[in-house]
Amino acid sequence: MATKSINTKVLVVGAGPGGYVAAIRCGQLGLDTTIVEADRHGGTCLIRGCIPSKALIHAASKLDDMRKHAGKGVLGIKLPQEPEFDLSGAVKWKDGVVDKLSRGVGSLLGRAKVREVHGWATFSDAKTCTVDTDEGEVTIHAEHVILANGSVATELPNLPFGEHVISSAEALNLPEVPKRLAVVGAGYIGLELGIAYAKMGSTVTFVEATDRILPLYDAALVRPVEQYLKKNKLKVHLSTKAQGVKVNKGVATLSAKSDHGDDLNIKVDKVLVTVGRKPNTQGWGLENMPVDMDGPFVKVDEQCRTSVSKVWAIGDLVGEPMLAHKGSAQGEMVAEIIAGQRRAFEPVAIPAVCFTEPEIIGVGLSPDEAKAAGYETKVGNFPLAANGRALSMEAGADGGFVRITARADNHVILGIHAVGKHVSELSGEFIHALEMGSRLEDVAGTIHVHPTMTEAFPESALSALGHAIHA
Amino acid sequence: MGTYVFKLPDIGEGIAEAEIAEWRVAVGDMVEEDQPIVDMLTDKAAVEVPAPTDGKIVKLHGEPGDMVPVSSALITMEVEGDGNAIDADVDIRPAEEADPEPDPEPDTQPKAESAQEPSAPAVPDQKPASKPAQKPSRKPAGRTRPAGDKPLASPAVRRRARDEGIRLAYLQGTGPAGQITHADLDEHLASGQIAGPAATGLVQKTGVEDIKIIGIRRKIAERMQDAKQRIPHFAYVEEIDLTELEALRKHMNTNRRDDQPKLTLLPFLMKAIVQAVPHYPQVNSNYDDAAGVVHQFEGVHIGIATQTKVGLTVPVVRHAEARDMWDSAAEVKRLADAARAGQATKDELSGSTITITSLGALGGIVTTPVINSPEVAIIGVNKLVEKPVVIDGQIAIRKTMNLSSSFDHRIVDGYDAALFIQKIKGLLEFPATLFTS
Numbered sequence: 056m057a058t059k060s061i062n063t064k065v066l067v068v069g070a071g072p073g074g075y076v077a078a079i080r081c082g083q084l085g086l087d088t089t090i091v092e093a094d095r096h097g098g099t100c101l102i103r104g105c106i107p108s109k110a111l112i113h114a115a116s117k118l119d120d121m122r123k124h125a126g127k128g129v130l131g132i133k134l135p136q137e138p139e140f141d142l143s144g145a146v147k148w149k150d151g152v153v154d155k156l157s158r159g160v161g162s163l164l165g166r167a168k169v170r171e172v173h174g175w176a177t178f179s180d181a182k183t184c185t186v187d188t189d190e191g192e193v194t195i196h197a198e199h200v201i202l203a204n205g206s207v208a209t210e211l212p213n214l215p216f217g218e219h220v221i222s223s224a225e226a227l228n229l230p231e232v233p234k235r236l237a238v239v240g241a242g243y244i245g246l247e248l249g250i251a252y253a254k255m256g257s258t259v260t261f262v263e264a265t266d267r268i269l270p271l272y273d274a275a276l277v278r279p280v281e282q283y284l285k286k287n288k289l290k291v292h293l294s295t296k297a298q299g300v301k302v303n304k305g306v307a308t309l310s311a312k313s314d315h316g317d318d319l320n321i322k323v324d325k326v327l328v329t330v331g332r333k334p335n336t337q338g339w340g341l342e343n344m345p346v347d348m349d350g351p352f353v354k355v356d357e358q359c360r361t362s363v364s365k366v367w368a369i370g371d372l373v374g375e376p377m378l379a380h381k382g383s384a385q386g387e388m389v390a391e392i393i394a395g396q397r398r399a400f401e402p403v404a405i406p407a408v409c410f411t412e413p414e415i416i417g418v419g420l421s422p423d424e425a426k427a428a429g430y431e432t433k434v435g436n437f438p439l440a441a442n443g444r445a446l447s448m449e450a451g452a453d454g455g456f457v458r459i460t461a462r463a464d465n466h467v468i469l470g471i472h473a474v475g476k477h478v479s480e481l482s483g484e485f486i487h488a489l490e491m492g493s494r495l496e497d498v499a500g501t502i503h504v505h506p507t508m509t510e511a512f513p514e515s516a517l518s519a520l521g522h523a524i525h526a
Numbered sequence: 527m528g529t530y531v532f533k534l535p536d537i538g539e540g541i542a543e544a545e546i547a548e549w550r551v552a553v554g555d556m557v558e559e560d561q562p563i564v565d566m567l568t569d570k571a572a573v574e575v576p577a578p579t580d581g582k583i584v585k586l587h588g589e590p591g592d593m594v595p596v597s598s599a600l601i602t603m604e605v606e607g608d609g610n611a612i613d614a615d616v617d618i619r620p621a622e623e624a625d626p627e628p629d630p631e632p633d634t635q636p637k638a639e640s641a642q643e644p645s646a647p648a649v650p651d652q653k654p655a656s657k658p659a660q661k662p663s664r665k666p667a668g669r670t671r672p673a674g675d676k677p678l679a680s681p682a683v684r685r686r687a688r689d690e691g692i693r694l695a696y697l698q699g700t701g702p703a704g705q706i707t708h709a710d711l712d713e714h715l716a717s718g719q720i721a722g723p724a725a726t727g728l729v730q731k732t733g734v735e736d737i738k739i740i741g742i743r744r745k746i747a748e749r750m751q752d753a754k755q756r757i758p759h760f761a762y763v764e765e766i767d768l769t770e771l772e773a774l775r776k777h778m779n780t781n782r783r784d785d786q787p788k789l790t791l792l793p794f795l796m797k798a799i800v801q802a803v804p805h806y807p808q809v810n811s812n813y814d815d816a817a818g819v820v821h822q823f824e825g826v827h828i829g830i831a832t833q834t835k836v837g838l839t840v841p842v843v844r845h846a847e848a849r850d851m852w853d854s855a856a857e858v859k860r861l862a863d864a865a866r867a868g869q870a871t872k873d874e875l876s877g878s879t880i881t882i883t884s885l886g887a888l889g890g891i892v893t894t895p896v897i898n899s900p901e902v903a904i905i906g907v908n909k910l911v912e913k914p915v916v917i918d919g920q921i922a923i924r925k926t927m928n929l930s931s932s933f934d935h936r937i938v939d940g941y942d943a944a945l946f947i948q949k950i951k952g953l954l955e956f957p958a959t960l961f962t963s
Contacts, residue, residue, distance in 0.1 A: 395732040397688040429674070465703035467678060492678040492705045 059193045061170070063089040065393060066184070066197030068176050068339070071098015073370030073382025074203030075160050080390035082167025089195060091186050093175040096160035097153070099205055099371075100379040103224040106156060108247060110149035111227060112410055115254035130449075140255060142232050149227070178340030181363045199365045199393050202353065203386065204339060206332040206371035213299045214239065219307040220300055220326045223248060232256050233324035237309045239297045241268040243409040245329035246280065250412045253289050260290040260321050262297050262311050264330075269409065273421045276474045279454035283412045292319060300326055334372045349374065357399045359389050367393075381405050404470070406486045408479045413453045416482040419470030419489050422460045431463035433495070435519025437511045439475045441526050444506040450476035457481070457511040459495070459519050466494040466520075473511075481509060488512075495519050528609025532578045534600045536673050536695060537568065543595045544568045546588050551601075555583045563601060566594070573696075581605035597673030671704055679706040686711055742836040753899040756815065758935040761894045764947050768910060769925045771957045778851070786852045791927075792830070793854040795882060795907065797960050798953040800826050800847045803880075806946040809903040810879045813937050820902075820937055829878030829898055830858055832865045840898055841865045842878040886910060886927065893930040902934035903943070905950075 067078040070092035081088040095102055121138040123129050164171060172195065174188040182200055186193045208222040216222055221229075226248050234257065238249040241263035253259040261268070261284075268284075268291060269277045284291055294314040300323075301308050309326050311319040334352050347354040347362035352374045359367045367389045370382025388398045409415040425432045439445040439455035446452075455475020461468045471485040488498055498516035503509045517523040537544060547565040551557055557577040566573045581603035588594055671677065677694035679687070683706055687694050690711065697714055699706035739747055768791075775789055782788070803810045803826050811822040826847045829840040841861035846854060864870040881898040884907035895906040908928035915924040929950065933943045953960050 393732075397691065398685075399688060401684060467703045491680045492701075492703070494703055497702075 059191065061089060061172070061193060061195045063087050063170065063195060063197045065089070065199045065201065065390075066091065066182075066195055067169075067201045067203060067386075068184070069098060069203035069205055069370075070094075070096045070160065070164075070171075071203060071205045071370065071382065072100045072379040073205070073386045074098065074201065075164060075386075076383040077201050077203060077369065077386030077390050078169045079163055079167040080387045081393065082164070082169045084390060084394040086390070086394060087170075088167075089170040089172060089197070090164060091172045091174065091176040091184070091195070093173070095157045096164070097157045098203075098379075101153060101156055101160070103227060105379055107149050107153050107227045108223070108244075108251075109410060110152050111145060112247060112251045114145040114148065115251040116412075119254035140232070142255065143230055146228060146230075176339055178343050181344035181346070181366050184340065199367065201386070201389055202341075202361070202366065202368040202372055203370050203382065204335040204341075204372050205382075206377050207335050208328070209331045209333050211239070211297065211328055211330060214297055214326065214328050216328070219302065219323070220328060223327070223329055226252075226325075226327050229325070234258065235321075235323045236260070236325050236327060237262060237297075237321050237323045238327045238329060239309075240264075240328060240330035241291060241293075242329060242331065243269060243271070243411065245327065246411045247409070248327060248329065249289065250283075253287060254412075260292065260323075262292050262295050262309070262319075262321075264294070264296050266294045268293070269411075269415070271407070272409070272415055272417060272472075273423055275458070276415050276417070276421075276472055279413050279474050280411045280415065282454055295319060297326075297328075332371065332377055336372070357401065358392055359385050359400060376405055376407060378405060378407060403489050403492075404486060406482050408482060410479065413450075413455055413475045414477065414479045415472075415474045416478055416485065417470070417472045418482065418486045419468070420460060421470055421472060422458075425460050425462075425469045430469060432469070433461050433463050433466065433519045435459045435461075435495070435515045435517065435523070437514040437518055437523060437526055439478075439508065439511060441514075442508055442511050444508050444510070445475065445477075447506070448477065448508075450508070457515040459498070459512075459515040461495045461516075461519055466496060468493050468495065468498070468516075471512075471515075475508075477508060481512065484509060484512060528605055528607055529584070530579060530581060530603040530605040530609040531599050532601050532603060533597050533673070534566070534575070534594050536596050536671060536675065537566065537573050537575070541568045541596065543593045544573070546590050546592050546594060548590055549586055551577075551583050551586075553583050553586060557581060557583060557603070575600070577603075579603070579605055671698060677706055678704055683708060683711065690715060742839075746837050749899065750896055753896050757897050757899060759894070759897060759932045760935045760940060760943070761930065761932050762940070762943050762947055763892050763928055763930045764951055765926050765928050766951050767915065767924050767926050767955050771954050772910075772925050774957045782852075787855045787859055789851060789855050790858075791886075791907065791910070792858055792882065792884070793851045794954065794957070794960065795905070795950075796828050796843065796846050796854050796858075797851060798950045799828065799880060799882075799905070801953050801960060802946055802949040803847075805949055806942055808938055808942065809933065809946050811902055811937065812879065812900040813902055813934060814900060815936070823879045825879070827877050827879045829881035829901070830861065831881060831883035831895075831898075832862050834866050834868070836868070839865045839870065839875060840878060840881060841870050841874050842876065844877065880904070882907065891928060895930065895932050897932055897934055902937045903946075904932050905947075906930040906932075 064087040065081045067074045067088065067090040070090055074090060075096060078088050078090040100106065118138060118140050121134060124132045124134045125137045128134065172186050172188060172193055174186040176184040176186045178184040183194065183196045186195060208224065210216055214220045223244050232252065232255045236249065236252050236257040237260045238245045239262045241261045245261065246268060249259045249261060269280065292311065292313065295311045298310040298312055301310065307323050309321045309323050311321070313319065336351065344363060344366060346366060353361055353368040353372050355361055355368050355373045359369050359373065361368050369385035369389055371377040384402065385400055388400055391398050404419040406416065406418040420428060422432055422434045436456050436458045440451045442451065453476060455478065457473040459468060460470040468488055471489065473481055495516045499513050499520060501513060503513050514523050514525055518526060534544065544566040547567045549564050551563045557563060557580065559579050560576045562574045563577045564575050566575055583601055584604050585602035587599045587601060594600060677697065678699060679694055684694065686708065692711060692714060694706055697706050697710060698704065699710050701707040771794055775794065779789055807822050810826055811820050813820050825845050828843045828846045830843060831838060831840050841864065843854060843857050843861065849857065861870065861874060864874065878898060878901060880901055881904045883895045883904060885893060886907040886909045889909045891908055893906040893908065895904045897904050906929065908930055910925055910927040912923055912925055914921045915926065929947060931947055
């Protein structure tokens with residue numbers, strides 16, 4: 056087959072939330088842009104991460120809710136029998152959501168006049184790559200290269216992925232609900248999926264090497280999640296390291312060893328390994344472009360420049376936090392810099408969310424982090440149990456709260472955190488307050504609509520000022 | 527009266543200390559707010575630090591050359607009002623209280639209370655509310671950001687600052703809690719303290735137009751590259767006194783017949799070359815370096831470098847040795863017109879044995895012309911100017927011109943080239959000799 060050759064102003068590698076946003080913005084700015092992707096549009100976020108996991112979590116929660124109505128019922132609603140559940144039906148619906156969004160990305164790229172090349176790009180030097188496409192080899196040479204290669208799930212050497220050991224990607228496409236599921240790694244991905252499978256009927260056991268779950272969040276925020284796990288009989292083995300999986304007559308057993316020396320053998324149908332993700336730096340010729348590295352990540356400056364002129368890198372490839380919205384913001388910025396605008400990646404904070412039961416969100420510094428950074432703080436808390444809307448949506452009984460952390464001297468807000476049902480949708484207002492440099496008085500002085508859960512936010516600010524009305 | 531200790535403010539991202547370059551004030555000086563008091567050097571830039579308030583300098587903390595950590599004391603001033611014992615606690619003092627600065631007024635009240643009492647209760651440092659109460663000390667302390675604090679600004683302000691080339695680290699905000707506002711950016715821009723090139727209104731242009739090099743331009747490019755790569759050029763420049771020749775030329779033009787063309791300098795130079803070539807025949811040749819043969823010509827075919835719309839072309843006046851002055855002039859004009867009209871034939875554009883290039887009409891004192899390969903010599907005409915020249919101990923105004931020539935050093939030795947040009951010089955300076963042989 057003949058080799059085709061493309062010369063382009065901007066080449067974007069990877070059509071995930073970093074890459075496709077970069078490409079669309081480049082297109083909007085009139086730059087001749089080419090994007091290369093071997094998979095469908097959307098990257099980890101859309102195809103095997105954020106979106107499909109949230110769809111499955113939603114289906115699992117709906118099932119869990121309906122089960123509560125079977126028998127005696129709740130809220131006066133009774134179902135005559137337990138609802139029936141077919142995981143393949145939920146997966147099919149989830150796939151529909153993903154397909155729709157993925158096609159949407161494709162049409163957005165088209166509208167921005169971005170040239171698309173489908174296949175795996177392999178770089179021979181920093182500005183040239185070859186893509187194996189269905190129509191033959193395509194060589195692309197670009198003036199600017201934006202690397203948005205993303206990340207891959209970390210595999211444990213003693214638990215290689217296979218029939219019984221799966222990563223989060225496979226966990227979103229299982230044909231049936233495993234009876235017994237062990238989750239190795241109790242970070243946010245493991246907890247989200249583990250809790251969802253427990254709702255779908257799996258007996259779930261967490262094995263976590265450190266001494267706590269969700270190590271990125273402080274103890275107060277994690278406590279409602281711990282209580283949920285306890286109440287719903289999800290087992291958690293802390294300070295315990297998974298050793299391996301043995302299969303005997305079709306029955307798999309996960310062996311683990313605690314730091315105290317206790318041996319653990321857990322009969323499982325599936326082992327889900329969620330011990331983190333690592334930047335995707337292998338297999339596409341990164342070694343042929345002499346960019347500097349920063350540990351496992353590609354090293355970039357505050358404008359996402361690598362050490363090679365006109366080679367940029369964004370998203371999971373360049374460091375923590377490995378979150379879609381960070382990659383998107385960087386992609387948009389790089390496009391504008393290439394178009395000659397002056398930009399830098401300088402957010403006050405990058406918000407993070409955890410779709411556990413209940414949900415956790417965090418923007419900015421926690422009280423402990425603020426103290427460690429040398430601030431004297433004022434901290435306010437408002438329990439969702441005192442919020443009318445939360446109670447009226449069965450969202451007030453899980454120990455949730457909104458917590459605000461501000462500087463003691465000038466009351467500028469440093470961080471806002473919340474845990475509770477539905478709190479993920481409050482995060483927008485939180486990060487906006489932080490980016491605008493708001494002070495406690497700004498939040499307290501903003502009339503929030505009643506009855507909504509957002510009222511917990513000004514109440515938390517009033518609490519920090521020492522005069523909460525409803526608590 | 528109070529004591530005001532001014533600490534080195536945070537003068538740039540990631541800068542922990544700066545060197546005192548020069549004090550602009552001395553102990554005892556009265557200074558006004560914003561008057562420059564010291565030049566500080568960081569590894570990135572020199573920064574002028576202004577006085578935070580009006581007052582009298584009572585102490586300078588350090589000598590030029592000393593390194594001063596950010597947020598350590600720089601000067602002590604005597605000011606009206608209470609100094610920064612009150613103001614500083616609200617805004618200046620970093621979060622940690624481990625401050626070596628002696629408290630000038632032993633204030634026993636807890637700091638938080640002292641901060642809140644003078645102004646509105648829950649709004650300790652809102653400028654508009656607290657300003658009237660603090661009138662004597664004006665605004666200085668509230669405007670200084672504690673060390674290590676990032677500048678506080680909304681995303682829109684941050685973006686605009688980027689666009690305008692303003693480093694927010696150098697600005698103090700007047701908004702709540704020292705927030706930098708759009709108004710602060712306006713004021714900064716109006717003050718002329720321009721931090722970056724964007725504030726000049728000039729915009730970087732990043733567009734690149736790709737132009738395919740084809741046709742005549744590619745031919746020119748290839749030939750120029752070939753000539754410069756293969757031929758070891760050497761240049762020789764000489765000044766020539768053309769006063770006599772110009773007088774002759776004027777006379778001939780005045781008395782020419784109607785069917786005779788107006789004479790420029792070119793036919794005279796051509797005539798001089800024709801006269802000089804028999805003495806130095808190696809300059810009138812083509813060197814076939816691949817074959818290792820020099821074709822030395824008896825006839826003199828002079829290329830005339832001519833600018834056309836599509837670029838440089840070189841029509842050839844054939845057998846210049848067999849043409850008189852008028853004939854040469856007519857042929858140069860005919861060829862130039864044909865070349866500019868794009869009608870010169872292949873024969874008219876090839877076969878030269880030596881070339882003349884003239885940029886003299888555009889000015890220029892010297893050129894280093896590129897040899898029209900495979901020739902071995904090219905003569906460039908520079909601008910004719912009147913200038914004072916010393917003749918027999920007297921200064922005279924003479925019409926002079928430089929000839930800038932290049933030779934292929936593989937074939938023409940420097941000695942011979944110099945003699946060749948000197949011969950031409952003699953012919954042109956004594957024009958009667960042009961017509962004797």
